[in-house]
Amino acid sequence: MEKKPLADTVVTDFSSILPPRKKSWLMSPSADSAFRYLTAGLAVFLLALVTALVVSMVYNSQLSLSRFGLSFVFSTTWDPVKEIFGALPFVYGTLVSSLIALIFAIPISLGVAIFLTEQCPYKLRPIVLTLVELLAAIPSVAYGLWGIFVLVPFMRNYINPFLEGTLGFLPLFKGPSYGIGLLTSGIILAVMIVPIITAIAVNSLTAVVPTQREAALALGATRWEAMQVVLLNARSGIIGGVILGLGRALGETMAVTMVIGNRPEIAVSLLAPAYTMASVIANEFTEATYDLYLHALIEIAILLFVITFIVQAMAQLLIRQISKGKTSYAKAN
Amino acid sequence: MQATSKGKMENISQEPKPQDQQNQPSTKIEIEAENLNFFYSQKQALYSINLKVPEKSITAFIGPSGCGKSTFLRTINRMNDIIPGTRVEGKVLLNNQNIYAPTVDVVDLRRRVGMVFQKSTPFPKSIFDNVAYGIKINKLSSSRAQLQQMVEQALEQAALWSEVKDRLNDSALALSGGQQQRLCIARTLAVMPEVILMDEPCSALDPIATEKIEELIVELREKYTVIIVTHNMQQASRVSDYTAFFLLGELIEFDETEKIFTYPKEKKTEDYITGRFG
Numbered sequence: 001m002e003k004k005p006l007a008d009t010v011v012t013d014f015s016s017i018l019p020p021r022k023k024s025w026l027m028s029p030s031a032d033s034a035f036r037y038l039t040a041g042l043a044v045f046l047l048a049l050v051t052a053l054v055v056s057m058v059y060n061s062q063l064s065l066s067r068f069g070l071s072f073v074f075s076t077t078w079d080p081v082k083e084i085f086g087a088l089p090f091v092y093g094t095l096v097s098s099l100i101a102l103i104f105a106i107p108i109s110l111g112v113a114i115f116l117t118e119q120c121p122y123k124l125r126p127i128v129l130t131l132v133e134l135l136a137a138i139p140s141v142a143y144g145l146w147g148i149f150v151l152v153p154f155m156r157n158y159i160n161p162f163l164e165g166t167l168g169f170l171p172l173f174k175g176p177s178y179g180i181g182l183l184t185s186g187i188i189l190a191v192m193i194v195p196i197i198t199a200i201a202v203n204s205l206t207a208v209v210p211t212q213r214e215a216a217l218a219l220g221a222t223r224w225e226a227m228q229v230v231l232l233n234a235r236s237g238i239i240g241g242v243i244l245g246l247g248r249a250l251g252e253t254m255a256v257t258m259v260i261g262n263r264p265e266i267a268v269s270l271l272a273p274a275y276t277m278a279s280v281i282a283n284e285f286t287e288a289t290y291d292l293y294l295h296a297l298i299e300i301a302i303l304l305f306v307i308t309f310i311v312q313a314m315a316q317l318l319i320r321q322i323s324k325g326k327t328s329y330a331k332a333n
Numbered sequence: 334m335q336a337t338s339k340g341k342m343e344n345i346s347q348e349p350k351p352q353d354q355q356n357q358p359s360t361k362i363e364i365e366a367e368n369l370n371f372f373y374s375q376k377q378a379l380y381s382i383n384l385k386v387p388e389k390s391i392t393a394f395i396g397p398s399g400c401g402k403s404t405f406l407r408t409i410n411r412m413n414d415i416i417p418g419t420r421v422e423g424k425v426l427l428n429n430q431n432i433y434a435p436t437v438d439v440v441d442l443r444r445r446v447g448m449v450f451q452k453s454t455p456f457p458k459s460i461f462d463n464v465a466y467g468i469k470i471n472k473l474s475s476s477r478a479q480l481q482q483m484v485e486q487a488l489e490q491a492a493l494w495s496e497v498k499d500r501l502n503d504s505a506l507a508l509s510g511g512q513q514q515r516l517c518i519a520r521t522l523a524v525m526p527e528v529i530l531m532d533e534p535c536s537a538l539d540p541i542a543t544e545k546i547e548e549l550i551v552e553l554r555e556k557y558t559v560i561i562v563t564h565n566m567q568q569a570s571r572v573s574d575y576t577a578f579f580l581l582g583e584l585i586e587f588d589e590t591e592k593i594f595t596y597p598k599e600k601k602t603e604d605y606i607t608g609r610f611g
Contacts, residue, residue, distance in 0.1 A: 220444030
């Protein structure tokens with residue numbers, strides 16, 4: 001029997017060996033455009049949701065908006081009994097407690113991130129990272145509870161008397177102190193944002209190409225000097241992490257409410273009780289017995305929204321400024 | 334710290350050398366490897382390398398990927414030290430001093446043995462600050478004027494000065510790939526090294542940029558001992574005086590470049606350079 005030529009045995013038409021493929025609707029062009037409309041619709045829905053949120057907030061704060069105008073932002077009196085509402089103490093409390101949080105959190109986070117990427121024994125690293133990330137997962141009310149029962153007495157009995165004793169001549173650290181107050185809430189916030197900043201800083205540091213470090217070392221840099229070069233490379237990522245942390249600190253409600261003291265006054269001393277925008281909303285919306293009161297609270301919500309937005313926008317500008325020229329680096333390589 | 338360690342090294346290099354000059358009579362040996370073994374954790378990457386590199390010469394390391402040529406290059410400035418789990422046995426002598434001796438100041442060693450990488454590695458700083466970086470951290474200049482002069486000189490040496498002199502304050506990242514690589518060479522020259530190691534410095538560059546770097550390498554021979562790792566056989570034959578052929582972690586053959594490329598002693602070398610494998 002004659003052998004078949006090889007070419008004949010080559011299968012080019014798979015339809016004979018594969019089961020016939022079903023023509024499903026999902027493969028048709030109309031499914032394609034339906035999918036496009038679906039995703040576009042979802043995107044539009046999100047935009048509409050934000051718009052509706054803003055519109056309804058403005059609508060529901062119109063009494064306060066028309067009555068106080070701009071003076072709402074600059075007035076320091078918050079007196080629901082006399083129907084006078086000014087938001088400045090809350091703006092102050094929010095900004096200062098977040099600032100304190102950043103002052104404590106940035107060095108700690110950077111230190112931990114540098115330790116994890118530079119010095120930490122290889123096997124210990126994932127364990128420490130997991131622990132750090134675990135900190136971020138703790139509910140804020142748990143932080144608040146810990147704040148009330150552990151941190152506040154600790155501040156009242158040890159830290160604050162020490163500060164009064166040594167730096168008490170500065171108005172910033174003047175007594176009397178109750179343990180609760182701006183400083184305490186700033187520390188609680190710092191503990192809460194350290195994991196965020198650390199996790200992002202670790203990511204940015206490990207993303208720096210290893211040759212940057214090696215190039216510095218090859219020029220006779222010490223380990224610390226080479227580390228500075230790595231930090232320089234990671235700076236926009238690290239700043240991004242700080243901004244995320246700041247965003248959380250500005251909006252954090254529960255833990256701060258539990259330790260800040262909730263007094264709508266601007267005191268120079270960091271040991272004195274204060275109030276934040278998020279806290280006053282959470283505390284007083286159930287007590288807002290008349291419309292103007294409720295509208296004033298909603299206006300504070302708008303203010304918080306605007307301030308957060310401004311901070312984020314400024315941060316974006318900052319990062320863009322810093323990473324100038326990076327695009328051309330990516331192109332050249 | 335720096336001054337003392339340098340003084341020590343000079344003393345040692347003035348000691349009478351053992352008269353063992355099979356490769357190159359009448360030239361001073363700058364770098365010498367003696368029974369060098371290298372390990373990444375359990376895996377051995379270099380097997381008893383013995384090699385003598387004369388001073389003020391260009392030596393090319395060739396061989397297929399993974400043959401150990403880059404690993405060997407990085408033992409010369411102890412750059413492998415930063416990889417956890419690596420281990421060195423044997424000696425690498427720089428001017429007759431063992432750089433793996435416990436008394437050696439690694440930071441100073443790395444200043445004396447400069448390195449240029451495969452991908453250019455400009456720091457995210459200005460052109461000026463990139464070159465000034467090494468001068469500053471090693472405190473080689475005493476005044477701002479001297480610093481400026483040293484930066485200019487290094488850029489001149491790297492044939493980059495005329496292209497960047499009007500934009501020294503621009504970001505180094507805005508330079509082209511070839512310019513970035515020459516900037517990295519300038520940065521290396523600025524700290525006044527004795528040896529320059531180059532790890533495939535042209536592999537990411539186009540032919541014109543490559544030609545410029547090659548011309549530069551040939552000029553560097555007058556003052557420096559240059560070792561270049563390359564995958565490009567033509568490049569090795571164009572620029573180098575000596576060629577070392579590595580295979581599977583062993584040094585197969587080391588000789589003058591002309592001899593390696595015309596009458597290699599080893600069959601494996603011949604197979605490689607004629608393109609039979611690799």
